[in-house]
Amino acid sequence: MADTPDINKVETEDDYIHVRFRDPDRYDEIRTPEWAAQPARSVSEGSEVRTGKLEGEDEWEITSVLLDKHVGEETAKDQAREIVDKIES
Template sequence: MAQIVEREDEYVHVQFRDPDAFQTVREPNWAQWVAWSVSSSARVRIGKERGCEEWTVQSVLVDGEESLAREQAEQIAA
């Protein structure tokens, strides 16, 4: 479930986890390809939380209205 939704330039930034909890965050190409099946402009930030070796979605950036962006981001992160 999205925690924070805010406009950031041309994107709506839908944050799922606190960025300070991560030791590393990246926007890998393979994650973008998956996201583009939902929204052609989406960007996905994934990372490893401190003390964990698994990659998880930190946030999704989507172009558009906030309500639709939240819905699309949650679909991408699922």
């Protein structure tokens, strides 16, 4: 995976705050991998990580982190960065 990108969008929808790092429209395929659940949930219970794969590439990149909306948007940004750092280090 590449260097940790900057957050480019934060949206609260339904039960989650979506902290987006990369535009999902860039990707040929998006997944919520099970291997990312443990590091994500070690930072924030119930969080999920979405990854995307560019067409013709083998590498997957983190596109966004979903956190329970009760944490609030500012805390969600901090926790999302911590999750991405934990996975990409």
